[in-house]
Amino acid sequence: MTGDDRRGHRDVFRYPGYPAFWAAETVSEFGTYVTTMALQVLIVVTLHGTATDVGLMNAARWAPYLVLGLVVGALVDRWRRRPVLVATDVARGLLLCLIPLCWHLDRLTLPVLIGFVTVFGVMSLLNDAATQSFLPRLVPPSALLAANARLDQSGAVAQTSGPVVAGGLVSWLGAPLAVVVDAVSYLFSAAAVACIRVAEPRAGTGGRPLNxxxxxxxxxxxxxxxxxxxxxxxxxxxxxxxxxxxxxxxxxxxxxxxxxxxxxxxxxxxxxxxxxxxxxxxxxxxxxxxxxxxxxxxxxxxxxxxxxxxxxxxxxxxxxxxxxxxxxxxxxxxxxxxxxxxxxxxxxxxxxxxxxxxxxxxxxxxxxxxxxxxxxxxxxxxxxxxxxxxxxxxxxxxxxxxxxxxxxxxxxxxxxxxxxxxxxxxxxxxxxx
Structure with a gap:
């Protein structure tokens, strides 16, 4: 490994675009813990649901990965990844804003919430596929280990402190309004990624139609x-x-x-x-x-x-x-x-x-x-x-x-x-x- 490669492992933030990408991922990671707790409290306390209802919501969150995962992978490889990241973050932020709005209008029910979560899961699937595929366009192969390690470090901090912050916000604001905090985190993520300047080549399909x-x-x-x-x-x-x-x-x-x-x-x-x-x-x-x-x-x-x-x-x-x-x-x-x-x-x-x-x-x-x-x-x-x-x-x-x-x-x-x-x-x- 060359001296330049070793410096890349030590100082991955020197690569243009990576600091904004890291900030976007870190902020949205903290917000995710708020929504994870808030939705469970919302079902059990606000909607007077059961553990089965919580299970249904969780199933709705992950079902798109089972049904559409392979299809999304094929599609993302044909698209530029930064627009996918921005669009899905904006969509997730707006979806989460609709939850307190429906609650305020007394229109929030378990089926409505599960519908929101299902669409949210589809957006998350698209975003996850694009996120993991976008990072190799920001840093060279020699720096991918360090780049992922930095993301893991901020994720670990979120894992340690996120549930405590989430509990405080849910107790202070109530479950429906606490969801807005995560919505803001996704909108911040979209703005940060939109500021990244990176040359994204079009997929090498050779003009082949989608199969x-x-x-x-x-x-x-x-x-x-x-x-x-x-x-x-x-x-x-x-x-x-x-x-x-x-x-x-x-x-x-x-x-x-x-x-x-x-x-x-x-x-x-x-x-x-x-x-x-x-x-x-x-x-x-x-x-x-x-x-x-x-x-x-x-x-x-x-x-x-x-x-x-x-x-x-x-x-x-x-x-x-x-x-x-x-x-x-x-x-x-x-x-x-x-x-x-x-x-x-x-x-x-x-x-x-x-x-x-x-x-x-x-x-x-x-x-x-x-x-x-x-x-x-x-x-x-x-x-x-x-x-x-x-x-x-x-x-x-x-x-x-x-x-x-x-x-x-x-x-x-x-x-x-x-x-x-x-x-x-x-x-x-x-x-x-």
């Missing part, structure tokens, strides 16, 4: 036939399966089995944000020293250890339970914080610009589909064989995922080897945008 089947297929082949991305993608789907099972079991386990209060649970969860911040601060150094492959594998093994610590927490209201759970959450956040930038930076670097949208939405859509299956599976297992046993099943799953990735070619993946210009298509031709 969704062919273009979606190209994205699937790129991910699942790639020597490095295929094992990463498959094991990541497994990671999301076991993680969704454990997250479903965690709150009932902590509240009922361990006897933690809701406040203590919130304190324990804040440790995950703190761990995430530390992990993201270390991610660049670890990735450059160990390589992307070994870093991701070690972090996934560490995630298994984190949940093993939680599974070992003493029950029946013992004072040590909070300390043990908090330690497990800190390690959980630490491993995710250190892994994410390495995983994201590597897969962005090895993927040519023309396939960025399809690569990202292919992996994210199937990950979301796995969550839909894993979350209820975790609940069914906990009710049937016990929450602590289910936790150990999840731990074993994380170990399996780590071992599978460790014996794959991905173990040798390094950031300084990740260059899409050196990759070849499956037909032997060079990859060119």
């Amino acid at each position: 969704l089947r062919r273009e979606i297929g190209a994205g699937l082949r790129w991910v699942y036939r790639h020597r490095m991305l295929a094992p990463l993608a498959v094991t990541t789907h497994g990671w999301f399966l076991f993680n969704s099972m454990l997250l479903t079991v965690f709150a009932p386990f902590a509240l009922l089995r361990l006897g933690l209060t809701p406040f203590e649970l919130g304190v324990a969860l804040s440790f995950a944000g703190g761990g995430g911040l530390v992990g993201s601060l270390l991610s660049t150094r670890l990735g450059l020293r160990w390589g992307a492959g070994r870093t991701v594998i070690a972090c996934r093994a560490g995630t298994a250890v984190a949940w093993a610590v939680i599974a070992l927490a003493p029950g029946d209201g013992e004072a040590a339970a909070l300390a043990v759970v908090a330690a497990g959450q800190f390690l959980y956040g630490l491993t995710i914080g250190a892994e994410n930038a390495n995983e994201m930076g590597y897969r962005q670097a090895v993927t040519p610009d023309e396939l960025q949208g399809r690569m990202n939405t292919t992996m994210r859509s199937i990950n979301r589909a796995v969550i839909v299956a894993g979350a209820p599976l975790g609940g069914l297992l906990a009710d049937g064989i016990g929450d602590r046993v289910t936790l150990w099943i999840g731990v074993a799953g994380f170990v399996l995922v780590s071992v599978a990735l460790a014996v794959s070619p991905f173990r040798s993946a390094r950031h300084d080897d990740a260059d899409p210009d050196d990759m070849e298509r499956e037909d032997g031709g060079p990859v060119t945008p």
Whole structure:
């Protein structure tokens, strides 16, 4: 790696456009925590809904990823990404403003809210696909690790402090009006991205008409036939399966089995944000020293250890339970914080610009589909064989995922080897945008 590349890792904010992009992502990340809490309070308190109603709203939020994810990936690869980011941020901001307006007019019902959330989910899907595909146009491949790490660091701060800020705003303003704070954050994000000056080439379609089947297929082949991305993608789907099972079991386990209060649970969860911040601060150094492959594998093994610590927490209201759970959450956040930038930076670097949208939405859509299956599976297992046993099943799953990735070619993946210009298509031709 050259001296210029190392300086890029240390000072990614020197790239024009990246500071505005980082600011947009950071502000909207904080706002998301406000809406996440506000909508749940809105359903339960304002609309007098049930836990099932909250579940329906959450399903509406993620359903577009399952239904439209692969299609959106193909479309985003044909569009310039900055206009997509600006338009979807504006749309999300306006949608959120309609919620307090309907509440004020006494027209807000659960079906209306679910309708808003569904459209919001479609806009978020488009925005996510464009966001992950836009970053490689702002920084060179050698700086993608650092660029993602900076985003993770601000995200970890939001994870730590966002729920506290959200709780205060919801208590002060009420749930309907608190949503406006997130609306403002999206409008700020749109303005910040609109100010970015970057040359965006049109998609290299060669004048071909849109053929969704062919273009979606190209994205699937790129991910699942790639020597490095295929094992990463498959094991990541497994990671999301076991993680969704454990997250479903965690709150009932902590509240009922361990006897933690809701406040203590919130304190324990804040440790995950703190761990995430530390992990993201270390991610660049670890990735450059160990390589992307070994870093991701070690972090996934560490995630298994984190949940093993939680599974070992003493029950029946013992004072040590909070300390043990908090330690497990800190390690959980630490491993995710250190892994994410390495995983994201590597897969962005090895993927040519023309396939960025399809690569990202292919992996994210199937990950979301796995969550839909894993979350209820975790609940069914906990009710049937016990929450602590289910936790150990999840731990074993994380170990399996780590071992599978460790014996794959991905173990040798390094950031300084990740260059899409050196990759070849499956037909032997060079990859060119």
